[in-house]
Amino acid sequence: MELRLANEERRDAYAAQRRAEFAERCREHGLPVTPQRLAIIEALLDSAEHPSADAIFARVRRRHPHISLATVHRTLETLCEIGEARKVTLLHDSARYDGNVMPHHHVVCIGCRRIRDLEIPALDNLVAGRRELGGFKLLGSSLEIHALCESCAAKETRRRGKHQAASGKTRTS
Amino acid sequence: MELRLANEERRDAYAAQRRAEFAERCREHGLPVTPQRLAIIEALLDSAEHPSADAIFARVRRRHPHISLATVHRTLETLCEIGEARKVTLLHDSARYDGNVMPHHHVVCIGCRRIRDLEIPALDNLVAGRRELGGFKLLGSSLEIHALCESCAAKETRRRGKHQAASGKTRTS
Protein backbone atom coordinates (compact mmCIF):
# COMPACT_ATOMS: atom_id res chain seq x y z
CA MET A 1 0.00 0.00 0.00
CA GLU A 2 1.31 3.36 -1.04
CA LEU A 3 1.80 6.03 1.61
CA ARG A 4 3.24 9.41 0.60
CA LEU A 5 3.43 12.98 1.77
CA ALA A 6 1.08 15.32 -0.06
CA ASN A 7 2.57 17.23 -2.98
CA GLU A 8 3.09 20.97 -2.36
CA GLU A 9 2.62 22.28 -5.90
CA ARG A 10 -0.54 20.32 -6.34
CA ARG A 11 -1.82 21.89 -3.13
CA ASP A 12 -1.19 25.41 -4.48
CA ALA A 13 -3.19 24.72 -7.63
CA TYR A 14 -5.95 23.17 -5.57
CA ALA A 15 -6.07 26.17 -3.22
CA ALA A 16 -6.22 28.61 -6.16
CA GLN A 17 -9.20 26.83 -7.61
CA ARG A 18 -10.98 26.65 -4.26
CA ARG A 19 -10.42 30.40 -3.73
CA ALA A 20 -11.86 31.15 -7.17
CA GLU A 21 -14.96 29.08 -6.56
CA PHE A 22 -15.65 30.07 -2.97
CA ALA A 23 -18.18 32.87 -3.57
CA GLU A 24 -20.22 30.59 -5.78
CA ARG A 25 -20.12 27.81 -3.17
CA CYS A 26 -21.52 30.27 -0.60
CA ARG A 27 -24.35 31.27 -2.93
CA GLU A 28 -25.15 27.62 -3.59
CA HIS A 29 -25.68 27.20 0.14
CA GLY A 30 -27.60 30.45 0.54
CA LEU A 31 -24.83 32.09 2.54
CA PRO A 32 -23.98 35.78 2.02
CA VAL A 33 -20.41 36.32 0.83
CA THR A 34 -18.93 38.56 3.53
CA PRO A 35 -15.42 40.02 3.70
CA GLN A 36 -14.89 38.05 6.91
CA ARG A 37 -15.76 34.75 5.24
CA LEU A 38 -13.49 35.56 2.32
CA ALA A 39 -10.63 36.45 4.66
CA ILE A 40 -11.06 33.28 6.69
CA ILE A 41 -11.21 30.83 3.77
CA GLU A 42 -8.25 32.70 2.27
CA ALA A 43 -6.23 32.27 5.46
CA LEU A 44 -7.20 28.61 5.67
CA LEU A 45 -6.27 27.86 2.07
CA ASP A 46 -3.00 29.79 2.43
CA SER A 47 -1.92 27.71 5.40
CA ALA A 48 -0.58 24.17 5.28
CA GLU A 49 -0.38 24.09 9.06
CA HIS A 50 -3.86 22.86 9.91
CA PRO A 51 -4.41 25.98 11.98
CA SER A 52 -6.51 26.44 15.12
CA ALA A 53 -9.20 29.12 15.31
CA ASP A 54 -6.74 31.27 17.19
CA ALA A 55 -4.09 30.94 14.50
CA ILE A 56 -6.61 31.92 11.82
CA PHE A 57 -7.70 34.84 13.99
CA ALA A 58 -4.12 36.09 14.30
CA ARG A 59 -3.56 35.87 10.56
CA VAL A 60 -6.88 37.44 9.49
CA ARG A 61 -6.50 40.24 12.01
CA ARG A 62 -3.53 41.66 10.11
CA ARG A 63 -5.85 42.81 7.31
CA HIS A 64 -9.12 42.97 9.28
CA PRO A 65 -8.19 44.38 12.68
CA HIS A 66 -11.84 44.60 13.76
CA ILE A 67 -12.74 40.96 13.22
CA SER A 68 -14.00 39.12 16.28
CA LEU A 69 -12.65 35.80 17.51
CA ALA A 70 -16.25 34.61 17.80
CA THR A 71 -16.70 35.23 14.07
CA VAL A 72 -13.65 33.11 13.35
CA HIS A 73 -14.98 30.22 15.44
CA ARG A 74 -18.46 30.50 13.93
CA THR A 75 -17.19 30.81 10.38
CA LEU A 76 -14.85 27.84 10.61
CA GLU A 77 -17.75 25.70 11.82
CA THR A 78 -19.96 27.04 9.03
CA LEU A 79 -17.28 26.24 6.46
CA CYS A 80 -17.13 22.68 7.77
CA GLU A 81 -20.92 22.38 7.53
CA ILE A 82 -20.97 23.37 3.87
CA GLY A 83 -17.97 21.19 3.10
CA GLU A 84 -15.51 24.03 2.47
CA ALA A 85 -13.29 23.06 5.38
CA ARG A 86 -12.60 19.99 7.45
CA LYS A 87 -12.12 19.74 11.19
CA VAL A 88 -9.05 17.58 11.75
CA THR A 89 -10.04 17.00 15.37
CA LEU A 90 -13.49 15.48 15.09
CA LEU A 91 -13.81 14.42 18.74
CA HIS A 92 -12.11 17.34 20.40
CA ASP A 93 -15.00 18.39 22.69
CA SER A 94 -13.83 16.15 25.52
CA ALA A 95 -10.90 13.77 25.80
CA ARG A 96 -11.72 10.08 25.37
CA TYR A 97 -9.65 7.28 26.85
CA ASP A 98 -9.17 3.65 25.91
CA GLY A 99 -7.98 0.84 28.17
CA ASN A 100 -6.88 -1.17 25.14
CA VAL A 101 -3.29 -0.22 24.40
CA MET A 102 -2.79 -2.76 21.62
CA PRO A 103 -2.61 -1.20 18.14
CA HIS A 104 -6.16 -0.81 16.86
CA HIS A 105 -8.52 1.64 15.18
CA HIS A 106 -11.97 3.17 15.63
CA VAL A 107 -15.32 3.76 13.95
CA VAL A 108 -16.78 6.99 15.32
CA CYS A 109 -20.43 8.02 15.01
CA ILE A 110 -20.41 11.70 14.06
CA GLY A 111 -23.87 12.04 15.62
CA CYS A 112 -23.57 10.63 19.16
CA ARG A 113 -19.79 10.16 19.34
CA ARG A 114 -20.15 6.47 20.05
CA ILE A 115 -16.88 4.65 19.30
CA ARG A 116 -16.21 1.01 18.42
CA ASP A 117 -12.89 -0.75 18.11
CA LEU A 118 -11.65 -1.95 14.75
CA GLU A 119 -8.85 -4.28 13.84
CA ILE A 120 -6.87 -3.67 10.65
CA PRO A 121 -3.66 -5.68 10.99
CA ALA A 122 -2.51 -4.77 7.47
CA LEU A 123 -2.60 -1.09 8.39
CA ASP A 124 -0.66 -1.69 11.63
CA ASN A 125 1.95 -3.55 9.62
CA LEU A 126 2.18 -0.74 7.10
CA VAL A 127 3.13 1.78 9.78
CA ALA A 128 5.24 -0.68 11.80
CA GLY A 129 7.24 -1.49 8.67
CA ARG A 130 8.34 2.10 8.26
CA ARG A 131 10.63 3.95 10.69
CA GLU A 132 10.33 7.45 9.26
CA LEU A 133 8.55 9.59 6.70
CA GLY A 134 9.52 13.11 5.61
CA GLY A 135 11.64 13.68 8.71
CA PHE A 136 9.00 12.30 11.09
CA LYS A 137 9.90 9.30 13.28
CA LEU A 138 6.79 7.11 13.11
CA LEU A 139 5.47 5.75 16.40
CA GLY A 140 2.02 4.35 15.73
CA SER A 141 -1.20 5.08 13.98
CA SER A 142 -4.90 5.42 14.51
CA LEU A 143 -7.51 5.25 11.81
CA GLU A 144 -10.75 7.01 12.62
CA ILE A 145 -13.59 5.94 10.35
CA HIS A 146 -16.35 8.55 10.41
CA ALA A 147 -19.77 7.00 10.34
CA LEU A 148 -23.37 7.16 11.49
CA CYS A 149 -24.65 4.55 13.94
CA GLU A 150 -28.07 3.05 13.29
CA SER A 151 -30.01 5.36 15.58
CA CYS A 152 -28.22 8.50 14.36
CA ALA A 153 -28.73 7.45 10.74
CA ALA A 154 -32.47 7.18 11.43
CA LYS A 155 -32.52 10.63 13.08
CA GLU A 156 -30.57 12.07 10.16
CA THR A 157 -33.11 10.70 7.67
CA ARG A 158 -36.00 12.27 9.64
CA ARG A 159 -34.17 15.59 9.98
CA ARG A 160 -33.35 15.75 6.27
CA GLY A 161 -36.96 14.97 5.41
CA LYS A 162 -38.19 17.85 7.58
CA HIS A 163 -35.47 20.20 6.42
CA GLN A 164 -36.15 19.57 2.74
CA ALA A 165 -39.88 20.11 3.24
CA ALA A 166 -39.21 23.33 5.18
CA SER A 167 -36.69 24.72 2.71
CA GLY A 168 -38.98 23.79 -0.13
CA LYS A 169 -41.68 25.93 1.45
CA THR A 170 -39.44 28.95 2.06
CA ARG A 171 -38.08 28.87 -1.46
CA THR A 172 -41.52 29.04 -2.98
CA SER A 173 -42.76 31.71 -0.56
CA MET B 1 -6.91 -5.49 3.35
CA GLU B 2 -8.88 -6.92 6.22
CA LEU B 3 -11.02 -4.62 8.35
CA ARG B 4 -13.06 -6.08 11.20
CA LEU B 5 -14.76 -5.07 14.42
CA ALA B 6 -12.83 -6.07 17.52
CA ASN B 7 -13.86 -9.32 19.18
CA GLU B 8 -15.71 -8.92 22.51
CA GLU B 9 -14.60 -12.13 24.22
CA ARG B 10 -11.00 -11.49 23.38
CA ARG B 11 -11.37 -8.06 24.95
CA ASP B 12 -12.59 -9.58 28.25
CA ALA B 13 -9.60 -11.89 28.50
CA TYR B 14 -7.28 -9.02 27.66
CA ALA B 15 -8.87 -6.79 30.31
CA ALA B 16 -8.59 -9.53 32.94
CA GLN B 17 -4.88 -9.91 32.30
CA ARG B 18 -4.32 -6.14 32.35
CA ARG B 19 -6.16 -5.87 35.68
CA ALA B 20 -4.03 -8.66 37.14
CA GLU B 21 -0.79 -7.01 36.07
CA PHE B 22 -1.64 -3.41 36.87
CA ALA B 23 -0.07 -3.17 40.35
CA GLU B 24 3.18 -4.54 39.01
CA ARG B 25 3.15 -2.09 36.11
CA CYS B 26 2.80 0.76 38.60
CA ARG B 27 5.74 -0.49 40.64
CA GLU B 28 7.84 -0.80 37.49
CA HIS B 29 7.25 2.89 36.88
CA GLY B 30 7.83 3.89 40.50
CA LEU B 31 4.18 4.83 41.05
CA PRO B 32 2.44 3.99 44.33
CA VAL B 33 -0.56 1.68 43.88
CA THR B 34 -3.44 3.70 45.31
CA PRO B 35 -7.10 2.68 45.62
CA GLN B 36 -7.98 5.55 43.27
CA ARG B 37 -5.63 4.31 40.57
CA LEU B 38 -6.96 0.79 40.92
CA ALA B 39 -10.55 2.03 40.69
CA ILE B 40 -9.81 4.12 37.61
CA ILE B 41 -7.97 1.44 35.63
CA GLU B 42 -10.73 -0.97 36.63
CA ALA B 43 -13.42 1.36 35.31
CA LEU B 44 -11.46 1.94 32.11
CA LEU B 45 -10.91 -1.77 31.47
CA ASP B 46 -14.57 -2.55 32.27
CA SER B 47 -15.80 -0.07 29.69
CA ALA B 48 -15.84 -0.60 25.93
CA GLU B 49 -17.21 2.93 25.42
CA HIS B 50 -13.96 4.88 25.24
CA PRO B 51 -15.11 6.98 28.17
CA SER B 52 -14.41 10.63 28.96
CA ALA B 53 -12.92 11.68 32.29
CA ASP B 54 -16.42 12.60 33.39
CA ALA B 55 -17.80 9.18 32.53
CA ILE B 56 -15.00 7.48 34.48
CA PHE B 57 -15.64 9.87 37.38
CA ALA B 58 -19.35 8.94 37.45
CA ARG B 59 -18.57 5.24 37.43
CA VAL B 60 -15.76 5.31 40.02
CA ARG B 61 -17.82 7.52 42.34
CA ARG B 62 -20.29 4.71 42.96
CA ARG B 63 -17.67 2.86 45.03
CA HIS B 64 -15.44 5.79 45.98
CA PRO B 65 -17.81 8.68 46.72
CA HIS B 66 -14.97 10.90 47.94
CA ILE B 67 -12.84 10.74 44.79
CA SER B 68 -12.11 14.08 43.14
CA LEU B 69 -12.67 14.83 39.45
CA ALA B 70 -9.16 16.31 39.37
CA THR B 71 -7.76 12.97 40.46
CA VAL B 72 -9.57 11.25 37.61
CA HIS B 73 -8.14 13.70 35.06
CA ARG B 74 -4.65 13.44 36.53
CA THR B 75 -4.73 9.67 36.80
CA LEU B 76 -5.95 9.14 33.23
CA GLU B 77 -3.07 11.27 31.97
CA THR B 78 -0.63 9.37 34.17
CA LEU B 79 -1.94 6.06 32.85
CA CYS B 80 -1.36 7.28 29.30
CA GLU B 81 2.18 8.33 30.18
CA ILE B 82 3.09 4.88 31.50
CA GLY B 83 1.34 3.18 28.59
CA GLU B 84 -1.54 1.71 30.61
CA ALA B 85 -4.15 3.74 28.72
CA ARG B 86 -4.45 5.49 25.42
CA LYS B 87 -6.00 8.84 24.69
CA VAL B 88 -8.22 8.38 21.65
CA THR B 89 -8.29 12.13 21.06
CA LEU B 90 -4.63 12.99 20.70
CA LEU B 91 -5.14 16.56 19.47
CA HIS B 92 -8.06 17.54 21.63
CA ASP B 93 -6.62 20.70 23.24
CA SER B 94 -7.84 22.97 20.47
CA ALA B 95 -9.74 22.31 17.27
CA ARG B 96 -7.64 22.20 14.09
CA TYR B 97 -8.99 22.97 10.64
CA ASP B 98 -7.93 21.96 7.17
CA GLY B 99 -8.75 23.76 3.91
CA ASN B 100 -8.14 20.56 1.97
CA VAL B 101 -11.44 18.72 1.80
CA MET B 102 -10.22 15.94 -0.48
CA PRO B 103 -9.84 12.57 1.30
CA HIS B 104 -6.41 12.49 2.88
CA HIS B 105 -4.58 11.64 6.08
CA HIS B 106 -2.12 13.14 8.57
CA VAL B 107 1.20 12.64 10.33
CA VAL B 108 1.02 14.36 13.71
CA CYS B 109 4.02 15.24 15.85
CA ILE B 110 3.10 14.29 19.42
CA GLY B 111 5.58 16.89 20.68
CA CYS B 112 4.70 20.15 18.93
CA ARG B 113 1.41 19.12 17.29
CA ARG B 114 2.73 19.94 13.83
CA ILE B 115 0.66 18.19 11.15
CA ARG B 116 1.50 17.18 7.60
CA ASP B 117 -0.80 15.83 4.92
CA LEU B 118 -0.49 12.27 3.73
CA GLU B 119 -1.94 10.52 0.73
CA ILE B 120 -2.92 6.86 0.99
CA PRO B 121 -5.23 6.16 -1.94
CA ALA B 122 -5.46 2.45 -1.09
CA LEU B 123 -6.88 3.33 2.33
CA ASP B 124 -9.42 5.75 0.85
CA ASN B 125 -10.53 3.03 -1.54
CA LEU B 126 -10.86 0.54 1.31
CA VAL B 127 -13.37 2.75 3.12
CA ALA B 128 -15.09 4.00 -0.05
CA GLY B 129 -15.62 0.39 -1.11
CA ARG B 130 -17.61 -0.40 1.97
CA ARG B 131 -21.02 1.12 2.79
CA GLU B 132 -21.46 -0.19 6.32
CA LEU B 133 -19.77 -2.07 9.14
CA GLY B 134 -21.44 -3.44 12.26
CA GLY B 135 -24.47 -1.18 11.85
CA PHE B 136 -22.42 1.93 11.14
CA LYS B 137 -22.93 3.76 7.83
CA LEU B 138 -19.39 4.63 6.73
CA LEU B 139 -18.80 8.19 5.54
CA GLY B 140 -15.07 8.72 5.33
CA SER B 141 -11.87 8.09 7.20
CA SER B 142 -8.84 9.77 8.60
CA LEU B 143 -5.62 8.08 9.52
CA GLU B 144 -3.54 9.84 12.11
CA ILE B 145 0.05 8.65 12.20
CA HIS B 146 1.64 9.55 15.50
CA ALA B 147 5.22 10.63 15.11
CA LEU B 148 8.04 12.87 16.30
CA CYS B 149 9.26 15.63 14.01
CA GLU B 150 13.01 16.15 13.72
CA SER B 151 13.28 18.92 16.31
CA CYS B 152 11.03 17.16 18.81
CA ALA B 153 12.93 13.89 18.33
CA ALA B 154 16.15 15.77 19.18
CA LYS B 155 14.56 17.29 22.30
CA GLU B 156 13.24 13.88 23.32
CA THR B 157 16.72 12.36 23.08
CA ARG B 158 18.19 15.13 25.27
CA ARG B 159 15.35 14.85 27.80
CA ARG B 160 15.70 11.08 28.06
CA GLY B 161 19.42 11.41 28.58
CA LYS B 162 18.94 13.84 31.45
CA HIS B 163 16.07 11.87 32.94
CA GLN B 164 18.01 8.62 32.98
CA ALA B 165 20.98 10.30 34.62
CA ALA B 166 18.74 11.94 37.22
CA SER B 167 16.75 8.81 38.03
CA GLY B 168 20.00 6.89 38.25
CA LYS B 169 21.21 9.31 40.93
CA THR B 170 17.98 9.19 42.96
CA ARG B 171 17.96 5.42 42.90
CA THR B 172 21.43 5.16 44.35
CA SER B 173 20.87 7.90 46.94
Added chain:
DNA sequence: AAATTAGATGATAGTAATTATCATCTGAGA
Protein backbone atom coordinates in the same frame (compact mmCIF):
# COMPACT_ATOMS: atom_id res chain seq x y z
C1' DA C 1 -30.90 53.72 -6.46
C1' DA C 2 -33.46 53.33 -2.10
C1' DA C 3 -35.92 50.17 0.88
C1' DT C 4 -36.15 45.88 3.03
C1' DT C 5 -34.76 42.06 5.73
C1' DA C 6 -32.60 37.66 6.81
C1' DG C 7 -28.82 36.66 8.46
C1' DA C 8 -23.84 38.11 9.80
C1' DT C 9 -20.95 40.45 12.89
C1' DG C 10 -18.65 42.37 17.19
C1' DA C 11 -18.57 42.83 22.00
C1' DT C 12 -18.93 40.40 25.79
C1' DA C 13 -21.02 37.25 29.18
C1' DG C 14 -21.37 32.48 30.10
C1' DT C 15 -20.07 27.56 30.01
C1' DA C 16 -17.52 23.25 29.98
C1' DA C 17 -13.35 20.85 30.26
C1' DT C 18 -9.13 20.83 31.99
C1' DT C 19 -5.14 22.37 34.80
C1' DA C 20 -2.91 24.66 38.81
C1' DT C 21 -2.44 25.36 43.65
C1' DC C 22 -1.92 23.98 48.10
C1' DA C 23 -2.96 21.90 52.54
C1' DT C 24 -3.41 17.32 54.00
C1' DC C 25 -2.93 12.43 53.62
C1' DT C 26 -0.91 7.82 52.54
C1' DG C 27 1.77 3.95 50.22
C1' DA C 28 5.87 1.84 50.65
C1' DG C 29 10.63 1.57 51.79
C1' DA C 30 13.88 2.12 55.87
Added chain:
DNA sequence: TCTCAGATGATAATTACTATCATCTAATTT
Protein backbone atom coordinates in the same frame (compact mmCIF):
# COMPACT_ATOMS: atom_id res chain seq x y z
C1' DT D 1 6.64 2.23 63.49
C1' DC D 2 8.75 6.17 61.15
C1' DT D 3 9.52 8.94 57.26
C1' DC D 4 8.51 11.42 53.22
C1' DA D 5 7.94 11.63 48.15
C1' DG D 6 4.36 11.78 45.93
C1' DA D 7 -0.91 11.34 45.75
C1' DT D 8 -5.24 13.22 46.81
C1' DG D 9 -9.27 16.47 47.55
C1' DA D 10 -11.09 20.96 47.46
C1' DT D 11 -11.25 24.67 44.86
C1' DA D 12 -9.42 28.59 42.13
C1' DA D 13 -7.81 29.65 37.62
C1' DT D 14 -7.37 29.02 32.78
C1' DT D 15 -8.55 27.91 28.12
C1' DA D 16 -11.34 27.16 24.30
C1' DC D 17 -15.42 27.68 22.85
C1' DT D 18 -20.61 29.04 22.63
C1' DA D 19 -24.61 32.06 23.57
C1' DT D 20 -26.69 36.48 23.63
C1' DC D 21 -27.98 40.56 21.74
C1' DA D 22 -27.67 45.11 19.69
C1' DT D 23 -26.09 46.65 15.41
C1' DC D 24 -24.76 46.19 10.71
C1' DT D 25 -24.73 44.59 5.86
C1' DA D 26 -25.26 41.52 1.62
C1' DA D 27 -28.47 40.75 -1.50
C1' DT D 28 -33.07 40.79 -3.05
C1' DT D 29 -37.12 43.59 -4.01
C1' DT D 30 -39.29 47.69 -5.18
